[in-house]
Amino acid sequence: MRYRVSEEKVAWRIVDGEGVLLHADTSAYFGLNRIGTLLWTELARRTTGVDDLAAWTRQRLPDAPAELPRDIATFLEQLKEHDLLDPVSEGETGDRTAPRAVEAPALDGFRYEPPQLLRFGELEKLILSGE
Amino acid sequence: MVNEASDGGPEGPAKKTRLIAQELLVKVSAKHRTLYFHGESMRPFLVEGDEVVVEPVEWEQIRLGDIITYRYLDRFPTRRVVRRTSERLDLWCDNWPERPFSTVPEDVLGRAIARRRGEAWLTAGHRGWKMARLRALLRYHLRYARRVLIPGAYWRARGMVGGVLRAVGLRRRRASE
Numbered sequence: 001m002r003y004r005v006s007e008e009k010v011a012w013r014i015v016d017g018e019g020v021l022l023h024a025d026t027s028a029y030f031g032l033n034r035i036g037t038l039l040w041t042e043l044a045r046r047t048t049g050v051d052d053l054a055a056w057t058r059q060r061l062p063d064a065p066a067e068l069p070r071d072i073a074t075f076l077e078q079l080k081e082h083d084l085l086d087p088v089s090e091g092e093t094g095d096r097t098a099p100r101a102v103e104a105p106a107l108d109g110f111r112y113e114p115p116q117l118l119r120f121g122e123l124e125k126l127i128l129s130g131e
Numbered sequence: 132m133v134n135e136a137s138d139g140g141p142e143g144p145a146k147k148t149r150l151i152a153q154e155l156l157v158k159v160s161a162k163h164r165t166l167y168f169h170g171e172s173m174r175p176f177l178v179e180g181d182e183v184v185v186e187p188v189e190w191e192q193i194r195l196g197d198i199i200t201y202r203y204l205d206r207f208p209t210r211r212v213v214r215r216t217s218e219r220l221d222l223w224c225d226n227w228p229e230r231p232f233s234t235v236p237e238d239v240l241g242r243a244i245a246r247r248r249g250e251a252w253l254t255a256g257h258r259g260w261k262m263a264r265l266r267a268l269l270r271y272h273l274r275y276a277r278r279v280l281i282p283g284a285y286w287r288a289r290g291m292v293g294g295v296l297r298a299v300g301l302r303r304r305r306a307s308e
Contacts, residue, residue, distance in 0.1 A: 024162065128209040
């Protein structure tokens with residue numbers, strides 16, 4: 001199975017190398033650690049799956065442990081569980097008409113840690129203040 | 132199982148994450164949900180509890196009279212643009228004309244494009260919205276004229292009258308003349 005970011009439902013931004021995701025329908029918001037952010041940027045750039053992502057990540061982090069594919073699979077499950085990814089079946093191309101230009105976070109001096117998705121809760125109604 | 136994050140305290144990383152998520156919520160307002168206006172400062176155009184739709188806007192597209200939402204500390208002030216330069220927007224609140232505000236391009240999050248009060252929607256293309264914009268700008272410029280231009284005109288006129296009076300001998304000439 002391959003996946004892509006649910007662009008219609010998820011707003012996101014990278015700040016200081018770490019991603020913040022907001023599910024626009026539920027107002028749930030999440031944080032990603034650095035490796036999670038790295039994977040997310042690739043998912044935002046193209047439709048991909050566990051093996052492909054593992055190979056891509058290993059090119060950038062040659063010291064990544066043997067558990068990398070398992071960690072990535074767990075991470076993708078978490079994203080899917082929270083409706084942050086759209087699954088793309090094998091028959092579909094999943095290609096975007098206009099791929100989003102995404103800059104992956106820098107990995108200088110980075111030591112591998114499993115990709116993590118942190119759920120912070122849900123935003124209540126947002127108040128615009130005139131005062 | 133997804134990890135649950137703790138709050139992290141008032142200044143913790145969780146607060147920063149929350150603030151970024153709130154900014155993202157402002158940005159998706161046009162597609163997904165309305166935001167709520169609080170306070171009296173934009174009466175009568177916006178009142179407490181009005182729902183507002185905000186959409187992202189490019190700096191070059193912001194026009195005088197637009198109502199914009201911007202970032203200020205951990206709040207999202209929503210005010211009317213009354214002047215602009217290439218680097219700054221001057222803003223005011225329709226109901227607080229004596230208090231000036233300003234913001235810079237990087238802090239602008241979006242522009243209000245619709246308002247819902249009760250069941251009634253008003254959108255930016257509607258005549259009522261345009262009239263409110265016009266009225267607010269007119270009030271701003273009249274106020275600006277009273278404060279800045281008219282006092283200047285008074286002193287210029289006074290100087291001219293003094294010059295005429297001196298010329299016809301009805302007022303003593305200055306020692307320097």
